[in-house]
Amino acid sequence: VCWIEAALVRVPGSTPPAMSGGGFPECWQVGDCRITRIIEHESVGGSKFILPGVTREVAQSVPWLAPDFADDMGRLKMAIQMMVVDSPSGHRIAVDTCVGNHKKRELDVWHMRTGPFLEDCIALGIEPESVTHVLCTHLHTDHIGWNTRLVEGKWVPTFPRARYLFSKKEYDYWSNGGVAGTGTADEESLRDSVQPIMDAGLADLVEMDHVLVDEGETCRIVLRPTPGHSPGHVSLIIESKGARAVITGDCIHHPVQLARLDMRSSADTDWEEAVRTRESLLGDLAGTGALLFGTHFARPTCGCVQRDAATGAFRLDTAEGLAHVVPLGRRAGAKL
Numbered sequence: 001v002c003w004i005e006a007a008l009v010r011v012p013g014s015t016p017p018a019m020s021g022g023g024f025p026e027c028w029q030v031g032d033c034r035i036t037r038i039i040e041h042e043s044v045g046g047s048k049f050i051l052p053g054v055t056r057e058v059a060q061s062v063p064w065l066a067p068d069f070a071d072d073m074g075r076l077k078m079a080i081q082m083m084v085v086d087s088p089s090g091h092r093i094a095v096d097t098c099v100g101n102h103k104k105r106e107l108d109v110w111h112m113r114t115g116p117f118l119e120d121c122i123a124l125g126i127e128p129e130s131v132t133h134v135l136c137t138h139l140h141t142d143h144i145g146w147n148t149r150l151v152e153g154k155w156v157p158t159f160p161r162a163r164y165l166f167s168k169k170e171y172d173y174w175s176n177g178g179v180a181g182t183g184t185a186d187e188e189s190l191r192d193s194v195q196p197i198m199d200a201g202l203a204d205l206v207e208m209d210h211v212l213v214d215e216g217e218t219c220r221i222v223l224r225p226t227p228g229h230s231p232g233h234v235s236l237i238i239e240s241k242g243a244r245a246v247i248t249g250d251c252i253h254h255p256v257q258l259a260r261l262d263m264r265s266s267a268d269t270d271w272e273e274a275v276r277t278r279e280s281l282l283g284d285l286a287g288t289g290a291l292l293f294g295t296h297f298a299r300p301t302c303g304c305v306q307r308d309a310a311t312g313a314f315r316l317d318t319a320e321g322l323a324h325v326v327p328l329g330r331r332a333g334a335k336l
Contacts (some may be wrong), residue, residue: 031240100145
């Protein structure tokens with residue numbers, strides 16, 4: 001089950017947030033690595049469903065959220081997007097594969113989608129065959145959808161040459177009847193977006209501190225355990241030539257959770273652990289110049305973590321993130 005689907009479909013009379021697609025690609029330089037963002041959905045509103053404690057008044061009490069991450073009415077802005085990390089030696093890592101097409105989902109705006117996400121990727125030179133790894137930070141619906149695509153009535157791996165990395169703890173939890181904080185499970189998503197990867201022999205069940213790339217100062221890409229939203233949740237750390245970036249997954253859903261660590265997701269399996277995870281991660285990043293990429297952060301998607309000396313509250317400085325933006329350009333496929 002996923003954070004937005006679990007909440008929205010369970011509230012009688014609720015109205016899903018408006019969503020739109022369009023790709024909106026952007027690229028950032030991190031040392032000798034590049035991180036490219038492709039958006040599948042964007043949304044405005046729905047904060048009381050996604051983050052129950054974040055009322056409009058709470059959002060408006062954090063002035064730096066507007067206009068990028070909330071509107072002037074206090075409605076949260078969010079995105080569903082995939083990050084693609086290119087290393088200098090040719091690794092190409094797709095992180096969290098969004099909702100996907102042609103999939104039966106309870107949320108209307110996700111049900112049987114036919115969006116242009118894959119075409120948007122190909123237009124950027126991110127052909128499915130060029131992806132060497134797929135990392136799912138966790139196994140909720142909106143992070144695994146493009147793991148597979150429908151071909152002649154059968155779910156097949158979208159990235160046929162990639163190794164798909166799932167935290168072993170995460171996989172074991174969901175495949176043995178695990179439920180989200182809402183008390184619900186999503187067997188349909190596992191059947192159409194995870195099991196076909198297992199059946200194809202493309203899955204690697206890894207430890208939560210797994211090392212993907214280790215090339216010394218040139219490039220090091222590793223997992224960091226960030227549990228709480230789900231038991232085996234991980235984030236991705238990219239380090240290159242003294243620069244550093246983190247792709248969060250859902251350990252931080254929205255920048256409001258920097259200012260208010262206690263604001264929890266309705267889908268957290270252990271919200272107290274999720275709070276501790278956020279505090280630890282943000283404390284490690286504050287003032288370091290590392291870029292924090294939020295998997296659900298609306299555009300501009302990333303920034304540097306700062307901490308207020310007087311209050312101790314964290315905030316996201318997006319200006320530094322914008323300084324790392326580089327021109328998009330069609331890139332040849334990564335080395336396989």
